[in-house]
Amino acid sequence: MTDSKKTEPFDIKPFARIHGLERLSPQHLARMAELAPRIAQLGRTIPRPPDKLDAPAQRCKLLKSTS
């Protein structure tokens, strides 16, 4: 049975290149490739508020600043 959640190997080199990370060593790129599915998975675990009016936290709102 195929695991639909299994991630395909991610070619990180083009991603790094287009984002200006040309100086990363092969070891750094390998580590980045290892991290990529973990970060994607972590992002998916963040609950999405059902209400579109639930806006991101803002420092001024958290502090109830009047300034």
Added chain:
Amino acid sequence: MQPLTVTEASERILNGTITPIDLVDSCLDRIAAVDDHIHSYIHVDAEGARTAALEAKAEIDAGNWRGPLHGLPFAVKDNYDAAGMPATANSKTRLGNVPRQDCDLVRRLKAAGAILMGKLATWEFGTGNGGDYGDLPFPTARNPWDTERFPGGSSTGAGVAVAAGTAVFAMGSDTTGSVRLPAAATGTVGIIPTPGRLSLDGILPNCWSLDNPGPFTWTIADSATVLDAIADRTHWDAPAPLAFRRAVGQEIRGMRVAIITDVGPGMPEPDAEMAAAFEAGLDVLRGLGIDLVETRLPVAPATCFAATSIIGPAESAAIHEQELRERPDDLGFALRDKLLAGSLVRAVDYIAAQRQRQLVADAIEHLMNAFDALVTFGALHVSPHLGVEPEMTAFTMDTLLTPFSLSAHPALIQCTGYTDAGLPLHWQIVANRGDEASIYRLAGAYEAATPWRDRRPDL
């Protein structure tokens, strides 16, 4: 001689039994005697401190006493800018960086008459994953209670300096625990006030939306005294002068205090000695006439960690983008790993995490509105052995610190005793935004009723 607290040193300056020069010399002697073993400092400015001490003595002798910090030696984490002193943030990428201006908090402390001794050890850029990889320019600070153990990060030198007496008080910075973890590990008092209470101007950022500076001291009264001196009084809820110091010693009977003993799903149980000290501390509070109300954290710690694991790396990657692009080999493993991760975070997920933060903040604010203060665990473990995994990362990760970073509530770490092996235990006290006075009121009463401040590391 036992190191003096802020309160003791200030009283002795006022009654003429000690001078700022004596205090600076005492700290320099202490540094010479023990700092090779504990590495609290990255840079010591002995000459500058002595010059400032002479000036302070002359002012005080002339009757121009500026207040309780006048003539007292302090030190700052090396992510704070101080004019003329190296500001490396323990990074190869910043060696040789010498700012021309003081950061706002150093400026405020100097204006209060305090004497800057130097810069304290830190994880690189004030960031790390709990591990120690031995790849930074300066040695890792060591816990003065047991130099084979870690003193907590990222303000690694600040707790060490105060516990060991190489500074009378110190300043650090916290994103999701970097003041509170070192305070927990070293038995010192560490507080993060309501965000905005203390200026971040001139402190190298780690995560704009969560960074919060805070003082390290030996006692609760000391902490209140320092916060009184540096709090931003242009803020919307500016405290009255000396409001925090005056809260220490006030009657606590009648305070509405919540306790959280259940650390929540997915978290390991606290160390047995940590849990026993917590329960014993609650008995002390009950004995002082407080009715404690057991409650639960309204959000799972795991949800909070997930949010900060997106927000922190993403913001750090934005802050240090140039270093990752141009000098990745000069970054330590922990920081580089975080920046690589942060470079992979989607904007959509970052925004989702910030939306989640608001919900966490609302839920905790709703809980806190029913109480004056909340007492719970900080770190669940005692100070770990240096270089021993997973002990090191467990100390940093297994905590109840992150929820209150996300919710922007003031929180203080206080010593609750010692293990049989002599390591500090602690708890965390949280209050409503803008109400640090309630923390000081409660923590001050607990401190007065317990003997934990009588003991210092034997170095």
